[in-house]
Amino acid sequence: MKTLTLLRHAKSGWDDPVARDFDRPLNAKGKRAAAMVGRHMRTLELAFDHAIASPAVRVVETLAQIESGYGRTIAPAMDRRVYLASAVTLLDVVHGFPAEAARALLIGHNPGLEDLVLMLVADGADPLRDAVEDKYPTASIAELQFEGDWSDLATGTARLTRFVRPRDLDPTLGPDAD
Template identity: 70%
Template sequence: MKTLTLLRHAKSGWDDPVARDFDRPLNPKGQRAAAMVGRHMKSLGLAFDHVVASPAVRVVETLDQVSHGYGSDLAPAWDQRIYLASAATLLDVVHALPAGAGHVLLAGHNPGLEELVLLLVPDDGGALRDEVEVKFPTATLAEMTFAADHWDDVRAGAAMLTRFVRPRDLDPGLGPDTP
């Protein structure tokens, strides 16, 4: 059995005067949300054998804040392929995950992460899948399990979505209508 947890980067600062999208940092709300998600991950007892992430500034800062809340460095492997990747590219990344890793955290961007969940979880995947289909907000966790022994065996429609946690589920003040 394999478990894949996806983490979308936290809310970034669109008003920051950076020259490249890649360099866009988190805004204060994003920093708070990421730390809250890290605390929630710790409270759930989540542990990862491997962490792989986009090297974009907003993902790096998200994982820094998540680590702060989690109480431990997640020590990600940075993978440029994840930056603004499609679901197909993300699936290639999943297929190449280390064989010995049973629970992996993949941190990146939308729409790729949302599309990956919708690809891997069957249409009749239940209420959580329906929520993903509506919106996969920033700093949200989605956890899927696979009845597979190898990451290369992960296929479309084969996942069970076991967790979908948005920052606003943890603190309503982190919802979309607050600064």
């Protein structure tokens, strides 16, 4: 069985004066949320033998905060294809994961990550999938499991086993709080 964990970058600063979207940094709430999610990942004893990330500044900064809470280095390969990628492009990236990897982490952006979950997990009476469909907030993690190889992953073949939003860990990190 393979496990794919999807991490959306933490909340970034829209009011930051940067010339390109690619260079947008995290804001204070995003840094807090990412560190908390990292601590939660440590308590869940999540481990990854392969990781790929968007090279955008907000993803790099999310990883730094995740790692500080997680207590270990993730050191993903940076892949420009992940930056603002569609679900189809993200699936192509996943199809290229090494066969020997059993637990992989993909760190990127919405709407691609949300669309990927909704594509891979069949629609049905699944409260976790419903929560993703409602909203895949910044710094949230979704964990999917499926049988077969990475190249076998296709529409409706995965089970969503975990969906954790920062507000699930600390209500002050929810949408109504600064």
